[in-house]
Amino acid sequence: MEPIADFHAHVYFSHETLDQATTLCEQARDRFGIPMGRLHCKPVGPHPMWSCQLTVPTEQFGEVIAWLSLNRDGLTLFIHPNTGDAYKDHTDHALWMGQILPLGVRMFKK
Secondary structure, three states, X not given: OOOOOEEEEEEEEOOOOHHXXXXXXXXXXXXXXXXXXXXXXXXXXXXXOEEEEEEEEHHHHHHHHHHHHHHOOOOOEEEEEEOOOHHHHXXXXXXXXXXXXXXXXXXXXX
């Protein structure tokens, strides 16, 4: 098994769900002491929607992801490990909560 440095949980949102996503991300950050990225109000990188990234240490994965699953209130979350292989991490190793959306992963192809 490839070593996992940490996980990214990307919370997807729209103009209509911006406040909801902000609250979810801030609550996760404050509750678990995890880094919260910027709220991107445009698609960034491979992500097809507006998003905010939470960085989840491997030792907190179960607790944080369980909490997100119970508190996402309909928001779509894209979750992936960081193993050093960005393509596989964003495709084969990925988890989804909610709607599965197409990612722009060509940027990661070798």
